[in-house]
Amino acid sequence: MATVEYQKIGKSFGTVVVLNDLDLTINEGEFVVLLGASGCGKTTLLRMTAGLETVGSGNLSIDGRRVNDVHPRDRDIAMVFQNYALYPTMKVYDNIAFSLQVAKRPEQEIRAKVDEAASVLGLTPYLGRYPKELSGGQRQRVAMGRAMVRNAKVFLFDEPLSNLDAKLRAHMRVEIRQLHDRLAATTIYVTHDQIEAMTMADKIVLMHEGRIIQVGKPDDLYDIPNSKYVADFIGSPTMNFLDGQLRRAGKKVQFVCGDLKLSLPAGFSDQQDGRRVICGIRPADVTLSAKGEITGELSLIEKTGADMQLHTTVENHEFVAIVPRGVDVAAGTSVHFAVQADKLHIFDAGTELRI
Amino acid sequence: MxxxxxxxxxxxxxxxxxxxxxxxxxxxxxxxxxxxxxxxxxxxxxxxxxxxxMKNFEEVFGISFGFGFGEQREVLPGGGNWYMTPRLLDSIIIAVGSTALAIAISTFASYALSRMDFRGRHHFVGWVLSTRMMPPVAVAIPMFFMFRDFGLMDTHFGIILIHALMNLPLAVLLLKSFFDDIPREIDESAIIDGASRFLIFRRVVFPMAKGGIAATAVLCFIFSWTEFLFVLTLTQTGLKTVPVVASTFVTSTGTAWGNMAALGTAAMIPAFIFILLVQKQLVRGLTLGSLKQ
Structure with missing residues (x-):
C-alpha cells in the first residue's frame, strides 16, 4: 500500500510529445483508472510507473520516495499485462512462483503463498498445467496470481480485459474489483473502455493527447463533465450534442437551436445573449412526452432487451433516446421528448468547456 | 471445402x-x-x-563385412589411399564444433539485438548481413596467409573457427527474428518479477526460443557439412572433410563413381542423425500459448 505521486511528468518519443506536464496524486488503497482513447499516453504513464519507460521529466514518487531512476524490481510494484505475458514454458505454479523463486525465498514460503493465491483465484486444480492448456479467463487469473504473491505496494493493470469476450470481461471486472477490496492495495488500471472505468474505479483520470482532462469519481465525470470531450467519452450510448445559442428572455435564459427552445436553470441568468454553445443531453435523461419540447423524426428503433434506443433527427442533429420497452412508437413518425433543465450540459462552442 | x-x-x-x-x-x-x-x-x-x-563401402571405410572398422587396407590398384573413415570423423568434429560455436555466439548476440537498445542497432543488423555479401573465394587466399601465420593451418580448430564465422551472420539474423517473435512483455514481466537479464534469458526466453535455435543449428550444421572452398584451401594433410575428399575420387585414370557414392551415402547419415535429434524442438510451437490466441 502506498501513494503514487506524479509531478510535472513529461515524456516524448523523438518529436512526439506523449505526456505533457502531468500532475496527479494517487492515494493509498485507491483504485484509479487511467481512461482515454488509444494514443492518449495512459499506457506510457503506467509503464513509466512500472519503470519500463524512463521518466522524461518531472518527478515520480511511490510511497514518498522518488523512484525516477529506481530499477523496476526495487519499486515494489506488480503488473498485469494486456496479453498476460505468462511464461509459456513454465507450469502455472512456476509462473506464479517465479518472482519468489528469483528472490530466493524459502521453498515452504513459496508453496504457501502460491497455494493461497491459487485458492483465492480458483486456480488450485490448474497449478500443474501449462498456460497453453488454460482458457483466456484462467490465464488472466494466473497473471493476477503472479501479481498477488509479490505483496506489492502498487498494482498496475494494462488493459487486462481487452482480450476476453464480453461476458467473461464483465465477470473479471467484478473479480478484479473484489481482489482489490481484499488486498486493499493501491491499484492503477489502464483502459479505453469507459464501462470498465465507471464500474471499477474509485477515481477516474481521463486523459487526452498527453494531458489529464478531468479527474474525479465516476459519478462526477458522468454528471458534471468539465468539457465536451469528457461528456462524449463517458456514457453509452454517447451524449447527444446540439449546436445553438443562448437567448435571454427577461430573467430567463433559453438554449435555442432552430425551432427548439429549452429553458436553462437559474445559474445561467448572467450569461450573455447570443453566446454560441453546445447543449449536451444524455440519451437516458429524456422521456417520451406528447408535450415535450424536443421533436425528433424517428428513423430507427433498436431493441436492447430491457429498453429501446430511438434514433432520431432533431434540428439536423442525430439524437438518440433511451425509452422503456413497449412504448408505442413507429419509425418514420415524429416523437416528442421532455428533459429536465438540470440535466442539460452546456458547453462553450469555441473552447468546448463546460459553462 | x-x-x-x-x-x-x-x-x-x-x-x-x-x-x-x-x-x-x-x-x-x-x-x-x-x-x-x-x-x-x-x-x-x-x-x-x-x-x-558392399565392395564400395569396404574400400572406402576399410571394413570387411564381418563388421567393425578395420585397419586401412591397400584395396585399390595403384596403391591409392581412399580409406575415408578418418575423413568422416573430421567432418563430424568440424560440423558439430562449428555449429556449437556459431549457436553459442549468435544466440546471445541476437537476443541483445532483439531486446537491447543501443546506438546504431539497425545499422548493426545491416552490417552483420553485409559480411555475407562478399564471395568467400575473394578472401580465401588472404585467409590462407592469415591461417598460416597464426598457426591455424591444417587444424580442426581453424576450420571450426572459419565455419562458425561464416555461419554467424545468417544465424544471428535468423535467431533475431525468432527472438523478435517472443513478445517483449514477457521480458518486461520478468524484469518486474525481479529477474536479471541473464536469468530472464536462461529461464524464460531461451526455453521459448529452443525451436528457432534448433532450426538455426540445422542450417549451420548442413552448411559446415557441405562447405568446400575453405577446407580445400586451409588444410593440407592434417584433415579433410567429406566434400573435399569426395573430389579426390576424380582421378586422371577415371572417376570412382561407386566409391564416391558410398562415401556420399555414408555422409548423409550423421547429418540425418543430427536433424533427427533436433527435430523434436523444430516442430514445437514458439510461444506455446503465452498470449491470447
Missing amino acids: VRSKSQRMVRMILAWIVVGLFFFPLYYWMTVAFKEGREIFDIPPRVFNFTPT
Missing part, C-alpha cells in the same frame, strides 16, 4: 510425383553405392534390378 473423390485423387498423385522428384535422385545415388563397376553405366539404368554389393 468440399472436393470430389477424383479431385482428391489428382491431388494425391501430384503430391507423390513431387515427393518422387525429390527422392529419386537420392535413391539413385544410393543404388550407385551398392553397384559394381559396369552396372553403374548400364543403359537403361538399373534402378531396381541390380546386384547389391
